Amino acid sequence: MCGISGILNLKEKAPISPDQLRVMSFALKHRGPDEAGAYLDDYIGLAQSRLSIIDLSGGSQPIHNEDKSLWIIFNGEIFNYPELREELIKLGHKFYTHTDTEVILHLYEEKNEECLFYLNGQFAFAIWNSKKKELFLARDRTGILPLFFRLESDKFYFASELKAIFSIKNENPNFDPIGFEQIFTFWTNLPGDTPFKDYKEIPPAHFLKINFDGKFILKPYWQLQFKKENEIKDFPISEITDRASELLTDAVRIRLRADVPVGSYLSGGLDSSGLTTIVKKKFNNELRTFGISFEEESFDESSFQKLMVKSSSDKSFRSLC
Known part of the structure; x- marks a missing residue:
């Protein structure tokens, strides 16, 4: 279990505050006590609190591809990563770690969002494409790992837990009556909802794409099939x-x-x-x-x-x- 979080500027090019990223990362420290890492440019800030499981010494995040045009932060585990890594090496991809995290990144580089069809695991991750100025987030098929977000007119926030976003907002979150009622009816929120107004969760088996210009896509990539x-x-x-x-x-x-x-x-x-x-x-x-x-x-x-x-x-x- 790790913690990921980030802030994307929308429509205005401006550096993300390192202090805000540090506060978000600290709010998730209980999820990843081993180390913390961050990536910042003029559009986005990514932070990760790591619990080391694979490649203990060389798997620090965020992780980048060969030309550093793609950056990833990842929470979870990809169980078939050795097999995927071997196939990606055959296709010419160069690895500098032995992590499953880097496998996701190169697979995304090869397959775009179709990379999700190849992953056997539990995951929530974010990939930043610095050339396209595009952020890609995804969650595993059954929603084992959480991923929340808040979309505003000028910024997009995301994190493994809502408290990380709350920690940098100078306001108390307001309850959403519908989301709050779901807690007492179903013991949990329906996919995509939270108990708080203006705060959402990426549903299981969904990916989210958002560009610097604010173009937003939330789309399912898998659903359980029942035979007749x-x-x-x-x-x-x-x-x-x-x-x-x-x-x-x-x-x-x-x-x-x-x-x-x-x-x-x-x-x-x-x-x-x-x-x-x-x-x-x-x-x-x-x-x-x-x-x-x-x-x-x-x-x-x-x-x-x-x-x-x-x-x-x-x-x-x-x-x-």
């Missing part, structure tokens, strides 16, 4: 379970790619217990698990966490529950 009843094939249960097991195992495998130890949150439920078991049995017998207990008995699942750990015959399956 007459298109559904009747497969044996054994085939369905085998295929589901293969997909789960592969999904777990690529999520273990990291230059730091990987842990597992063990809630006590079926999903986390099943995924933790896959990691331990097939990939990593030194896995550390973590869990949370609650004083309120109806919410507490610590007994199931302990049962899960105890059921393992391998003593190296350690728990810090």
